[in-house]
Amino acid sequence: AVLSHRKTFFNCLNADIFFKLHFSDVMLVFLPLFHSGGLFIQAAPTFYKGATIVLHRKFDPGTIYRDIEKYRITKFLGVPTVYRELLKVAPEKRKDISSLRVCAGGGEKLNQDLIKKCADAGLAFRQIMGQTETSILLWASENDPLKKPGTVGRPVFHAEVSILDDRGKKAKPGEIGEIVVRGSIMMKEYWQDPVKTEETIKNGYLHTGDLARMDEDGFFYLKGRAGDMYISGGENVYPAEVEKILKLHPKIEDVAVVGMADDTWGETGHAFVMVCPGETLTQEDVIAMCQGKLAKYKWPKKVTFKSEFPRTSLGKVRKGELS
Incomplete structure (x- = not known):
């Protein structure tokens, strides 16, 4: 994507408002700088404000907690996978993170349970949604997801x-x-x-x-x-809706749903599931989560358990590589 200086300037203004940036802030950046999230949502707006950046070459939960305490980090941005990994660190090893003011997240919808766990752990979570072509598109306050469960916010300015x-x-x-x-x-x-x-x-x-x-x-x-949607028996099925329900299961760490060919229905759902460490599940357990929550045509017909998912540099699942 060709991003003009004008577009980048207005993106900086939006990021400034979203993060409530101040020249005294310390922004932790561990997302790659070849990606819009690391460069245009974090680094450029922070420089624009005259604040400080702490750069990490890669994401490591222990190092993140260490440097939040060491440098008194006030803000950072991470995908949901980042927050899941941070929450896995034992509370006694999380260091002093009282300096944090905004922990932004994007890349996918977050369920209420993860948002609550972040709040309980001192990770002041705020949801954003965007893409390289636009940077931040939608944003939410700290309280919006609690008042409006499932929302990714309202439109940005400009x-x-x-x-x-x-x-x-x-x-x-x-x-x-x-x-x-x-x-x-x-x-x-x-x-x-x-x-x-x-x-x-x-x-x-x-x-x-x-x-x-x-x-x-x-x-x-x-x-x-739009490309993820599949049609089962003439009905549109949106994988994100099914994934949201399955992620409510306490033993499921992550899930990805794709459409697969079916002789009877045209397409049906195939759920790829990562189970939490030390836990076990059956296909029946997974499908049972849909009962009473989703129309039956939305239930996955097949469940495959995976130890890990292929992911992009930002932690998004590469659904096309699942098999």
């Missing part, structure tokens, strides 16, 4: 963020559609790829590929990626 239905019209509250954005935070184009640029930017709107609904108060709720 942009118009909307949801369009299948006909390209603005979706009504409660209707699922694709998140689109226009304004100063948009990328210019994809580098030397006019075809992809034309497919992504239509009528002035950048199409994110993220499916969501919006409530009456303007809060957004992610439903998944």
